[in-house]
Amino acid sequence: MGVDGDAPGPPSRRFGEEGGRLSYGGYLRLPELLDQQRPESEAPDELLFITIHQVYELWFKLLLHELEAAREAMFAGELWRARHLFRRVHVVERVLIGQVDVLETMTPQDFLAFRAKLEPASGFQSVQFRELEFLSGLKDERYLGTFRHAGEAELARLRRRLAEPTLWDAYVAALSQRGLPVSDDEIMGSLLAVARDRGSYDDLWQLAEDLLTHDETAALWRMRHVQMVERQIGTKSGTGGSTGAPYLRGRTRLHYFPLLWELRAWL
Numbered sequence: 001m002g003v004d005g006d007a008p009g010p011p012s013r014r015f016g017e018e019g020g021r022l023s024y025g026g027y028l029r030l031p032e033l034l035d036q037q038r039p040e041s042e043a044p045d046e047l048l049f050i051t052i053h054q055v056y057e058l059w060f061k062l063l064l065h066e067l068e069a070a071r072e073a074m075f076a077g078e079l080w081r082a083r084h085l086f087r088r089v090h091v092v093e094r095v096l097i098g099q100v101d102v103l104e105t106m107t108p109q110d111f112l113a114f115r116a117k118l119e120p121a122s123g124f125q126s127v128q129f130r131e132l133e134f135l136s137g138l139k140d141e142r143y144l145g146t147f148r149h150a151g152e153a154e155l156a157r158l159r160r161r162l163a164e165p166t167l168w169d170a171y172v173a174a175l176s177q178r179g180l181p182v183s184d185d186e187i188m189g190s191l192l193a194v195a196r197d198r199g200s201y202d203d204l205w206q207l208a209e210d211l212l213t214h215d216e217t218a219a220l221w222r223m224r225h226v227q228m229v230e231r232q233i234g235t236k237s238g239t240g241g242s243t244g245a246p247y248l249r250g251r252t253r254l255h256y257f258p259l260l261w262e263l264r265a266w267l
């Protein structure tokens with residue numbers, strides 16, 4: 001049967017399968033991936049709830065990978081490479097915000113049909129989310145306490161993130177490599193010098209803007225998340241044991257790079 005050429009329909013042999021080694025599902029490990037959605041209840045929307053969280057965690061994994069590479073590029077003085085990676089990071093972060101729409105198609109009544117089964121689990125226990133915060137510069141050891149039930153490997157990952165340099169440390173190193181002073185007393189002066197002399201420092205300025213966009217997009221996600229929380233559970237406390245929306249509202253005021261925000265007041 002000749003199904004090749006212009007005729008619609010599958011080709012008889014596929015590119016990439018010539019040696020018979022790789023297949024779509026084998027390469028992407030689909031049997032394993034698609035076997036990981038196991039609802040705890042019969043509630044129809046629990047599959048949506050699991051799917052959306054798994055998709056978030058996959059994107060978190062990619063973000064950690066790209067942000068680590070951006071940090072190394074800054075330390076190496078390869079600012080163009082860091083900027084290239086931040087462009088990707090920003091687009092993925094916008095996808096993360098957009099995905100909230102999908103979960104908001106669930107009604108609070110339908111969420112309540114399985115919410116009790118989730119306790120005491122909650123987003124508090126997302127190791128990768130906390131890794132992203134630590135890597136970005138928001139290191140808060142108190143959160144190790146929320147991972148009491150995590151495995152030793154996960155705790156080790158968090159401790160490593162607490163110990164290793166942040167994106168901000170890498171940006172400061174990039175400033176220093178260009179001869180700008182970076183002591184606590186001098187760094188604001190250096191940031192101002194970069195902002196005022198784009199002719200000499202445009203790459204450093206643009207990179208600071210990339211950091212700020214990463215910071216702003218994370219804050220927008222927190223705001224979108226708390227709006228969704230209020231829509232789903234109102235003033236109820238969280239399955240993770242926090243006050244719920246009030247706790248999350250407090251987190252929306254956080255900044256990864258406070259000096260870049262403060263700079264605005266000095267310009």
Ligand code: HEM
Nearest residue numbers: 056122123124126129229232233238239240241242244251
């Ligand atoms: C019905 C939807 C959701 C509700 C009602 C909800 C509710 C909450 C609540 C109440 C908390 C505070 C911790 C607690 O006491 O439980 C929390 C934290 C968190 N949630 Fe959600 N959440 C929802 C969806 C999501 C999704 C889709 C993600 C994506 C990964 C997510 C990630 C997180 C993270 C990372 C935290 C920790 C935030 C922090 O400590 O700053 N949540 N959530």
Ligand SMILES: N[C@@H](CC(=O)c1ccccc1NC=O)C(=O)O
Nearest residue numbers: 118121122123124237238239240
């Ligand atoms: N904390 C949420 C439940 C929840 O959303 C959740 C539960 C288990 C795993 C991840 C979750 N997502 C974010 O917190 C609540 O209090 O309703």
